Amino acid sequence: xxxxxxxxxxNAAKFFMRRDSIFYKLFQQYPPLLFTLVTNPPENASEYTxxxxxxxxxxxxxxxxxxxxxxxxxxxxxFVEVQFQKDEKLYERLFAESSLYFYRNRDKFSxxxxxxxxxxxxxxxxxxxxHRSLLNGEQFYRIYLDELGNIRELPVEVAxxxxxxxxxxxxxxxxxxxxxxxxxxPTQQSTQAIIELITTIISYKFVQLSRKEVEEMLGIxxxxxxxxxxxxxxxxxxxxxxxxxRQLNRxxxxxxxxxxxxxxxxxxxxxxxxxxxxxxFNSMGDLQTWLDGNG
Numbered sequence: 353x354x355x356x357x358x359x360x361x362x363n364a365a366k367f368f369m370r371r372d373s374i375f376y377k378l379f380q381q382y383p384p385l386l387f388t389l390v391t392n393p394p395e396n397a398s399e400y401t402x403x404x405x406x407x408x409x410x411x412x413x414x415x416x417x418x419x420x421x422x423x424x425x426x427x428x429x430x431f432v433e434v435q436f437q438k439d440e441k442l443y444e445r446l447f448a449e450s451s452l453y454f455y456r457n458r459d460k461f462s463x464x465x466x467x468x469x470x471x472x473x474x475x476x477x478x479x480x481x482x483h484r485s486l487l488n489g490e491q492f493y494r495i496y497l498d499e500l501g502n503i504r505e506l507p508v509e510v511a512x513x514x515x516x517x518x519x520x521x522x523x524x525x526x527x528x529x530x531x532x533x534x535x536x537x538p539t540q541q542s543t544q545a546i547i548e549l550i551t552t553i554i555s556y557k558f559v560q561l562s563r564k565e566v567e568e569m570l571g572i573x574x575x576x577x578x579x580x581x582x583x584x585x586x587x588x589x590x591x592x593x594x595x596x597x598r599q600l601n602r603x604x605x606x607x608x609x610x611x612x613x614x615x616x617x618x619x620x621x622x623x624x625x626x627x628x629x630x631x632x633f634n635s636m637g638d639l640q641t642w643l644d645g646n647g
Contacts, residue, residue: 373595374516374553375434375469376404378509379416381545385509386418386432389500390467390493394428396421405453414449415598426462429454433468438475442468443483467493471517508534508546515553524569527554531572547572593618596627604636611636614643622646 379385383402387393394400399421405414416434420427431450435442446466454464466486470476473496486492500506503514503526511530518526527550534546555566567573596615600607607615618626629642 374549374556375513376415377552378512378549379418379432381549382509383418385513386430386467388507388510389469389495390465392490394420396424396427400430414453417453420461426460428463428465429457429461431464431466433466435468435470435475438477440477440479442477443480443487447483447486463491465491465493467495469495469497469513472496472498504529508537512546512549512553515550520557523554523557527551527569528571531570593623596623596630599627599630600633600639603630603633604639611639611643618646 379402383400384397386402387397387400400418401421402416402418405417414431416432418430418432420429431446431453433442433446439445446468450464450466454461468476476494480487487494497514497517500510500514503511503518506514508530511533515523515526515530530550531547534543534550551566551570551572554570555561558566558569561569593615597607597612600615615623615626625646626642630639633639633642
């Protein structure tokens with residue numbers, strides 16, 4: 353969902369990749385969250401499922417797709433992008449991917465909607481004139497997180513989204529406040545799931561800290577097997593590998609099965625190094641050279 357630009361520091365690149373996985377997990381655990389951000393949500397919003405899909409032929413990886421339940425008449429499919437870095441061709445790509453997917457699955461859906469979530473307006477693509485009809489129509493939503501309101505006055509699930517944008521010096525205090533609210537107020541999502549998302553965000557923002565230091569920062573104790581291990585192992589290894597595959601497809605073209613197999617064998621440390629190196633790749637040859645020297 354999130355695009356990267358050359359020149360990012362290693363830590364910044366890692367955090368952008370991890371932020372992507374945070375939003376993916378948030379939407380996966382609580383799909384109705386999307387529909388709290390848009391007007392005229394479908395009546396069956398609570399029954400939607402969230403996934404990432406691949407469109408064959410000219411291969412597109414669409415990371416955020418909200419699919420209506422199959423046991424009803426054709427419903428509306430929602431395409432979602434979480435965009436934290438400026439991409440001057442975002443709308444060209446998004447509309448191409450969405451239109452092709454809708455075309456390939458026309459019998460399943462009666463209509464489509466698109467949503468882009470930005471941290472702030474300045475991140476949006478500069479030249480939007482060619483897309484003015486779609487952007488100003490009723491099928492498209494642009495959500496700017498910093499304009500949703502005070503993080504302490506929003507529903508907890510929405511506030512968790514804003515927590516990803518909070519500066520490091522403010523993040524611990526806001527996280528502690530949200531943890532307290534989560535334990536005091538009933539939410540549509542399970543308390544444990546919200547707590548895990550909050551601790552995940554803080555752990556990613558302060559990746560240099562140990563589990564104990566994160567616990568002390570937040571004032572709670574969480575089970576290592578359920579939270580910390582998921583963050584440091586599954587979240588980083590499996591999630592990062594998935595994101596790397598997507599970014600490589602966009603940067604150097606569709607990957608062959610042989611190349612994918614090589615990447616599948618990389619350790620977490622090698623994946624992190626590849627995540628940094630791919631920001632400078634311009635061709636498949638650059639990727640193969642890196643794999644030959646680091647595989």
